[in-house]
Amino acid sequence: MERFAVMFRVRQGTEETVRNLLASYPPPARVTPDGTRLLSTSVFMKDGLVIRMIEIEGNLPELIKHIASEPSIQNVERELDKYLVEEDKRDASTPEGARDFFRRALMEHVTTRVAPQEVQA
Helix, strand or coil, X not given: CEEEEEEEEECCCCHHHHHHHHHHCCCCCCECCCCCEEEEEEEEEECCEEEEEEEEECCHHHHHHHHHCXXXXXXXXXXXXXXXXXXXXXXXXXXXXXXXXXXXXXXXXXXXXXXXXXXXX
């Protein structure tokens, strides 16, 4: 399993609209044609900064291409674009545009710490 996070900023005063938008869209198909699996997504927001975290098994470029072709994702990204600060605007309607956005917005993964599983006696 791998974790990735992207960040982007929304205009001041649009946080509630963005919160509702990101909490209510239909999820994409969770398995890509090559078998990459989207295990989970989480969205965090504070003061106009949005962090979207994903956990996957497989190939990130394949997942990005797959997600960019999903109608529910295209719709939410088109709507979301109305609220982004100018420098974070993107073209998520194509796999290339989605890939460019991910490249710019992808956060550096510093560390993950996982508690060891307890041994049952």
